[in-house]
Amino acid sequence: MKKLNRAQAPGRRYATFLKLGTGMVALATATAWVAPALAQSTASEMDEIVITGARKQPNIAGLIQAETSPKSRSTVTQEYLATQTAGQSVLASLNLLPGVNFTNNDAYGSSGGNIRIRGFDGNRVSLTFDGIPLNDTGNYAIYSNQVIDEELVNRATVNIGTTDVDSPTASATGGTINVQTRKPLDELGVEGKLSFGSNSYKRIFTVLDTGDFGPGNRTSAFLAASYQDYDKFKGYGSLQKKQFNTRIYEDLGGGDFISVAAHYNENRNNSYQTNSRATFASNYFADYNNTWVPQTAVNGKADTVPSTDSNYYNVRVNPSNTGNIRGQSRFHLSDDVMLTVDPYFQYTLANGGGTTSIKETDPRLIGTSKTAKGVDLNGDGDLLDTVLLYAPSNTNTFRSGVTSSLIWDIDDNNRLRVGYTLDYGRHRQTGDFSYIGADGTPLDVFGGKNSGQIYAADGSQLEARNRYSIAELNQASLEYVFKALDQKLTVVPALRLPFFHRELNQYCYTYTSTSTNVASLSSNQYCTTNPTITQTNLYRTPFTGTKDFSDPLPSLGVVYQITPEHQVYFQFSEGFSAPRTDNLYGVKTDQPGIVDPEKTYNFELGERFQTNWLMTSVSGWYTRYINRIVSALDPNDANNTIDRSLGRVDLYGASIEAGFAITDQVNFYTSGSYTHSEVKNNLAGPAGYVYNTSGKQLVDTPEWMAAGRVEYKPLDILSASIEGKYTGTRAATDVNDEWTTPFFVANFETRLDLPDAGGFKGTYLQFNVNNLFDRRYLNTISSSTSIATVAGKSSLPFYQVGAPRTFMGTIHTSF
Secondary structure, three states: OOOOOOOOOOOOOOOHHHHHHHHHHHHHHHHHHHOOOOOOOOOHHHHHHHHHOOOOOOOOOOEEEEOOOOOOOOEEEEEHOOOOOOOOOHHHHHHHOOOOEEEEOOOOOOOOEEEEOOEEEHHEEEEOOEEOOOOOOOOOOOOOHHOOHHHHHEEEEEEEOOOOOOOOOOOOOOOEEEEEEOOOOOOOEEEEEEEEEEOOOEHHHEEOOOOEEOOOOOOEEEEEEEEEEOOOOOOOOOEEHHHHHHEEEEEEEEOOOEEEEEEEEEEEEEEOEEHHHHHHHHHOOOOOEEEOOOOOOOOOOOOOOOOOOHHHHHHHHEEEEEEEEEEEEEEEEEOOOOEEEEEEEEEEEEEEOEEEEOOOOOHHOOOOOOOOOOOOOOOOOOOOOOEEEOOOOOEEEEEEEEEEEEEEEEEEOOEEEEEEEEEEEEEEEEEEOOOOOOEEEEEEEHHHHHOOOEEOOOOOOEEEEEEEEEEEEEEEEEEEEEEEEOOHHHEEEEEEEEEEEEEEEEEEEEEOOOOOOOOOOOEEEEOOOOOOOOOOOOOOOOEEEEEEEEEEEEEEEEEEEOOOEEEEEEEEEEEEEOOOOHHHOOOOOOOOOOOOOOEEEEEEEEEEOOOOOOEEEEEEEEEEEEEEEEEEEEEEEEEEEEEEEEEEEEEEEEEEEEEEEOOEEEEEEEEEEEEEEEEEEEEEOHHOOOOOOOOOEEOOOOOEEEHHHEEEEEEEEEEEEEEEEEEEOOOOOOOOOOOOOEEEEEEEEEEEEOOOOOEEEEEEEEEEEEOOOOOOOOOOOEOEEOOOEEOOOOOOOOEEHHHHOOOOOEEEEEE
């Protein structure tokens, strides 16, 4: 274990920090910076250096990196990311890794996608960006189209089945993904990229690096911006994305530093329509309609809503504004003691569009008024009409927190690390009604959130949803790194102690469904000030409640370096996922045991062989998954779905990964994974019906996946690569009565480097083809319990389809 000697350590000892606890220092720094953190936490980054003994590990083609961590881990670096489609989500570039399956909603990434790792969906995988958590505070969802531009990513690391000891998460039963921003460059320069492609795709990216400046030339910064715009590959509409990033880095000497970064992302998307398997079989490009029929407004006539307007593409939108400020820092308090502090702040405003038809005499429009009979929504002078309103479900989140660690290098073979994490999110969910323009375009994509509100006769705002939640994570952690046998053996016991608090404030009434459609009790809300509430089918009145969840999560990692090239490792860890807000709003919180935390016990044994020209990794693993939460028909009322426990699931499998630098001109990468999942219990349905889930596989979890990539560089200025992935069959229902077919998708890339000229350098032309063989396949799955009709109700799984063959050309230069 390498330590800094006194000559290397910074002269200033920051003695005042010694008088404060790690958590107090972290909170004070967070308040002072009003900011957040970076990819992996600073302390976890230091742990890697300690365990590996090197600050930069060798890799092959940017797809496989030498790893010595006592856990299953895969890493992709900028070398590989630079070959991918410009503007693509970094999560899509993880798709070749073993056990990882990412389904992209289109070829360019702005419409989002879904990631799974060894059977665990994105809500059960922790995504961090420079150490700060990106999963939604309410439902833990990952929004892949809001991640930082790939050009600014130094690397992305996947911990499979386990977390870092300081991971700021209450949901990671399936592992973590850490995305790390690059540092500013030490020389002044500008980099630019311009891309064009299929579906009228266009994108521009530029970044300015200041180079070193300030006293001692120890400060550097970058400022980056990008814009992309393209048409949907099916149906009507387009997707636009703007992004801005900046980072300033101050080198304090002796390895100490302070960094502050900021990120802002804005999406304005028309959504792709999901459909059943039968619909896509008859029309692969089925989507929302492009015909808007203006609604009539005639006095004395009961005007109605044209039947096609609710599925008009311009009311099916997905806007989002997201941003964060991130801080990172490391301070030596003495030669052997370090303090890391990573504070952050995040902001989110987003919705998924949608409409609702409202009668002008709806009780919600009367409210507490004693005289009004309704509100004339269309201005035709009567109260006879039904009017289509824009009714998005807005989520507005303000989130702040800090991850901090105190690290003591006891000697060359012993290190102790104590950490504290705070993550505090205020989660506001509203359904703000507003009007739709005469051409079918919402007057504001966020509805009545900011303007254009619709009011009842008593002055109250018309809303489809109104709730406020707080999610607060307080977490302590302890890790010990011990080395023995000439540092060939590394043992890392650790303990994570999360305490998670949810505060629930439901301001609306919850009703059960009375229609032929099945409604979720977490979303079937009726918001009104009207005192004459109908008691029929009333499930719950407005309420306030709290729920607390905690569990000690031990882990143990062991690595033995047999030779400099050959190592074996063992990993045990426990995972924990607290219920989501929707889980809790849909049940009565005074009924204990209905929704409990999910828990995992993970075991893995692996072997690695690593040289500069050949790297391999093989592992076998087993996970016991307790209390998996699913959404299914309420056994007591077939009109509703509720979230409840499916019970125990056992998972086991094997993974292999290899990179081979065959010659200086040819690199080869391959991976494969086998994942077996088995549900252990049946699920009770309504009217005595039993869903036969026992012995079935988890949804959207292929047993077999295999991937490969070959890169060939016949000339110093010319390279080409082809990569592909096979994805096996996936169950689309919990009962396994509908499956997808397996598919293979290949991508091609070639690049030509141009000579430096006129002050321009690093200039190249790049050409990408996605879905090279133009395969058609079912992509992202919105699963259901069963396709069977139960108690008169049925719920088919719905899908996204894969984008067809897509072409893109890019020119890059810098000066």
